[in-house]
Amino acid sequence: MKQYIEVGYALSNRVKCQNCLQNIVKDDIRIGHVLTRPPGFGFDKKIWYHLLCLTSIKGDRNQDLDIVNIHSLKEGDQQKVRQKVDQIKKSSYQKKDQKEVKYLSKQEHFQNYVKIQKDLHFNQKLRQQAMFFQKMDQTDEQW
Template sequence: MKQYIEVGYALSNRVKCQNCLQQIIKDEIRIGHVLARQPGLNFDKKLWYHLNCLNSIKGDRNQDLDIVNIHGLKEEDQKKVKKKVDQIKKSSYQKKDQKEVKYLSKQEHLQNYVKIQRDLHLIQKKKQCQQAMFFEQIDSPDEQW
């Protein structure tokens, strides 16, 4: 599923921010996270946010998101939007790196668990061998008698 970011000034007061659920006032900067649907479906899903309310973008993090209609904003507003998008990208990469660290720690935990289980299995085998040898000694006839 393709996705991109659409920015612009709010055309009316009818759209609500998906984060704070407050109305986006007319002529205020709004950021839309657009999820492009399959060609058979006739619409794209747009989630609108205030500039300050957009904290993360869900979806495929490996995809670079294009910013559409940014040239329709004033220069100072363009800088604000670019700064906000860069912050979001940095935070999403940091979260991804943290998840990888958690995964590695789980993997190390699993390796330790397997090692402990293997050691316990070897100890059990050793005990079984010792018991078998003990019973063989008891069952075998002594030549001294």
């Protein structure tokens, strides 16, 4: 299923933003996430957002999506859309970095756990050897 982002001015005020659930006012900038379907399986699905309500742009398997019809906007509005997209991309990269840090901390935690378990196992072996030698000393004393 192909996906892309469609940008444009709202043609009427009948479409609702999927984030805030408020109507998008006529002639406001709207951003649509379009999911295309193969021929014969119905219409394409468009999910519309206000420019300020858009929080993430993710395609299938977290790939970036193409932005369509951006040249139909006024120059100032094109800049707003580009700034918003750049801001979203930066925040998504920061989230990915945070996830990696969390993963590394879990990995370090696991390594510490394994180290502690090895130390406990080693200490247990030392105790067993000490008990064995104590028993040997006791049996030597008895002879």
